[in-house]
Amino acid sequence: MRFVPISISLCSFISLRFSSSLPLCKFPKLRKIPYRYRARAVEQAQQALTEYLHMTRYLSFTHAEHISKNSVVSLSDLISRVEFSNSNFFRNFQKFLSYHPINEIEFFFESIGIPPSEINGLLSRHEFFLSEKGNILKVAHVLSAFGFPWNRLGKLYKEEIFSIFGETPDALTVRLNGFREFGFDNVSVAGICLAFPFVLNGNDEVIGQIDALFGDMRRVFLHFGLTSRVEWNVDSWHEICRKIRVFYDLGCEKGKMGELFGRGQNVLLQYSEEFLVQKVEFFCRFDVNKADVALLLLQNPEILNYDLESPLISVLGFLKHIGLSEEQLKFVAHEYPYVLGRNKLSNLPHVMKAVDLHQWFFDKIMNGEHHLLTNFVISSPDEYLENEFNLHLERIQTARNHKYMIGKLEFLLGIGFGENVSTMKVFSSLHGSSVELQERFECLLQQGKPQNDLRASMQH
Numbered sequence: 001m002r003f004v005p006i007s008i009s010l011c012s013f014i015s016l017r018f019s020s021s022l023p024l025c026k027f028p029k030l031r032k033i034p035y036r037y038r039a040r041a042v043e044q045a046q047q048a049l050t051e052y053l054h055m056t057r058y059l060s061f062t063h064a065e066h067i068s069k070n071s072v073v074s075l076s077d078l079i080s081r082v083e084f085s086n087s088n089f090f091r092n093f094q095k096f097l098s099y100h101p102i103n104e105i106e107f108f109f110e111s112i113g114i115p116p117s118e119i120n121g122l123l124s125r126h127e128f129f130l131s132e133k134g135n136i137l138k139v140a141h142v143l144s145a146f147g148f149p150w151n152r153l154g155k156l157y158k159e160e161i162f163s164i165f166g167e168t169p170d171a172l173t174v175r176l177n178g179f180r181e182f183g184f185d186n187v188s189v190a191g192i193c194l195a196f197p198f199v200l201n202g203n204d205e206v207i208g209q210i211d212a213l214f215g216d217m218r219r220v221f222l223h224f225g226l227t228s229r230v231e232w233n234v235d236s237w238h239e240i241c242r243k244i245r246v247f248y249d250l251g252c253e254k255g256k257m258g259e260l261f262g263r264g265q266n267v268l269l270q271y272s273e274e275f276l277v278q279k280v281e282f283f284c285r286f287d288v289n290k291a292d293v294a295l296l297l298l299q300n301p302e303i304l305n306y307d308l309e310s311p312l313i314s315v316l317g318f319l320k321h322i323g324l325s326e327e328q329l330k331f332v333a334h335e336y337p338y339v340l341g342r343n344k345l346s347n348l349p350h351v352m353k354a355v356d357l358h359q360w361f362f363d364k365i366m367n368g369e370h371h372l373l374t375n376f377v378i379s380s381p382d383e384y385l386e387n388e389f390n391l392h393l394e395r396i397q398t399a400r401n402h403k404y405m406i407g408k409l410e411f412l413l414g415i416g417f418g419e420n421v422s423t424m425k426v427f428s429s430l431h432g433s434s435v436e437l438q439e440r441f442e443c444l445l446q447q448g449k450p451q452n453d454l455r456a457s458m459q460h
């Protein structure tokens, strides 16, 4: 039997904290241990694992600690295999480790932030020790010493697995230091790389893209002073760069965006990534050039404050509001009767597609008339509802399967049908849940069926 000596100084080094934000009651594997001992058992297991990796497996102490502190899921699996006794658990766990070498690669992957559900797909049956994985630990060391948080490295691993982790540590160091020459410090470079992992790709083909991206970054952060408004830590930089990426992902050209981001920096500071994505998706539903959507939002940030979800519109009233003549309105009512009635503003893009005015209306918004989206309020929401429609609606709302029914109605409104008795006729003839109907609709669209033909055919 092999006892690993515990040095006092070593123990006092090990901070008693969990990196995992999950409460321990969420780990079914720990159920055997009485709840009040669980936190302590995990701490002791982390301590024993750190020592094992450091002293038996010769990892540096820092690496050993990063791995053991950031792998609670894998660890709790080990814990469940060791007999628990309140007084002897630490020893039992040490002993267990000395007889059962662990799959270090699995622990490592969890520690760098790869979700446990994805880890199995990355493991190979023949590899067990980190030393068998080429440079992986050395590369992690370079990145971590540069300032990347250990438990974020998985992001890079997933996106640039071969180019970064197959690389020699020296080449990577050279590349990272090179980015500082654009005028950024380690923290900023790490934040930028996490949002744009492609910059770490050693491939010559991306050099132009890298220069263009860092050119934009210099402009927005240094020239327009965004740096002074971002907290000086990797997570804040990563967060703001992810928001910048939302706009690049729409097709904005790298190297040409610095000024626009600089002038629109409040957009990047005030709203969350999720919020921005939601607004972007609304406008993309008009089926317009996505880069135009980016320009629209960056140049007219007030649009982000509009409620584009819940306001109700009367479709005919709205079309009048945005400038259709009496004659054009008559044409719409004749050609596309199913859009008439009330609808939610969130469904506007599909309504406009249904009447084939989506590009025209988006151009109008782009040309400064975005206020059209906000100053149209229908005074009494029921005014535009027909009694007969209301009766149907009430019947749906009180039906036993009302969730299913309402889902179906929302599907119809979502593809441009108005709240109108004629829509109720279509409603009765359609079968399927909203998800099934949506899938069928998208499938037909993908086969190249024009949207309006689909809507029209539903009415027969």
Ligand SMILES: *[C@@H]1O[C@H](CO)[C@@H](O)[C@H](O)[C@H]1NC(C)=O
Pocket (backbone or CB within 6 Å): 145, 146, 147, 173, 176, 177, 186
């Ligand atoms: C920045 O990264 C270099 C490695 O390229 C490292 O030597 C240095 O200590 C880092 N600086 C800070 C402040 O972390």
Ligand SMILES: *[C@@H]1O[C@H](CO)[C@@H](O)[C@H](O)[C@H]1NC(C)=O
Pocket (backbone or CB within 6 Å): 316, 337, 338, 340, 341, 342, 384, 385, 386, 419, 420, 421, 422
């Ligand atoms: C419902 O549709 C019909 C045409 O199918 C139209 O005449 C009527 O005005 C619509 N109702 C509302 C409230 O728009």
